[in-house]
Amino acid sequence: MMTTPTHPETLDSAKLVERCRRGGTEAKAAFEELFRRYRPQVVRRLTHLLGPRAAVADLSQETFAKAWQKLDRYRADAPFSHWLLRIATNMARSHYRRQRRSPWQLWDRPEQQEQARTHHEGAARYPQLEVVHRGLSGLSTRLREAVVLFELEGLSLAELALTLDVSTNTAASRVRRGREKLRRELTRLGYDAQVSSAVDPASAKVGLCGGETR
Structure with a gap:
C-alpha cells in the first residue's frame, strides 16, 4: 500500500532539516519551506543590525545558502531559528566590517527612509526607530x-549570550554600556533619550521623549 507523502508545511523544523540532510527529491521542497518560514525573521534581524539597505535582500539569501552548507552542524537540542539567526548575525557582522562608513548614514537618503517604512513593523514607530538607529552608528560593533x-529583537540575556557566544554577565555588561553610550549619542544628536540603564528584559525598551532638544 502506497503512503501519501507528508507536505513540508505540516512538518516541524527538525523534521524538515532531517529531510534536507537525507537529500533526494524531498530535500529541495523541505528547504524551501524552511526559507518561507524563517525568511521574515532573518530579514528583520539583518535590517535591525545593518539598517534598511538593499543589501539585506542579498544577505538573507547568503544566510540561507550558508545554512544549507552547514546543516550537518545543526543540533536539534536548540530551535532551528536560533541557529539560523546566529548565522544571520555573523553575516551582518562580516558585512558591517566591510563598510567604510556606517550604514546608518544612508538614512539621510529619501529612498532609504521609504524603504525603512516597508521593512519595519509598526510604521507609527518609524520616527523613533530612525533616531535610535542614527545613535547606534556611534557605538562599537560589540555594543x-x-x-x-x-x-529591538527582544532577546533575553540568556539568548543574547548564546548568540554572541559570551557569558550572561558579559552580555549584561554590553547592554548596560551600550545603553549608556546610546543615550549620550542621542543627546549629542539633539534628542532627549530615555534609555534605561538597568538590564531587565521587562523594562521599557529604547524610547524617546520630548523630541529635539535644540
Whole structure:
C-alpha cells in the first residue's frame, strides 16, 4: 500500500532539516519551506543590525545558502531559528566590517527612509526607530549588536549570550554600556533619550521623549 507523502508545511523544523540532510527529491521542497518560514525573521534581524539597505535582500539569501552548507552542524537540542539567526548575525557582522562608513548614514537618503517604512513593523514607530538607529552608528560593533538584539529583537540575556557566544554577565555588561553610550549619542544628536540603564528584559525598551532638544 502506497503512503501519501507528508507536505513540508505540516512538518516541524527538525523534521524538515532531517529531510534536507537525507537529500533526494524531498530535500529541495523541505528547504524551501524552511526559507518561507524563517525568511521574515532573518530579514528583520539583518535590517535591525545593518539598517534598511538593499543589501539585506542579498544577505538573507547568503544566510540561507550558508545554512544549507552547514546543516550537518545543526543540533536539534536548540530551535532551528536560533541557529539560523546566529548565522544571520555573523553575516551582518562580516558585512558591517566591510563598510567604510556606517550604514546608518544612508538614512539621510529619501529612498532609504521609504524603504525603512516597508521593512519595519509598526510604521507609527518609524520616527523613533530612525533616531535610535542614527545613535547606534556611534557605538562599537560589540555594543551595537548587544543593544540591537536585546532592545529591538527582544532577546533575553540568556539568548543574547548564546548568540554572541559570551557569558550572561558579559552580555549584561554590553547592554548596560551600550545603553549608556546610546543615550549620550542621542543627546549629542539633539534628542532627549530615555534609555534605561538597568538590564531587565521587562523594562521599557529604547524610547524617546520630548523630541529635539535644540
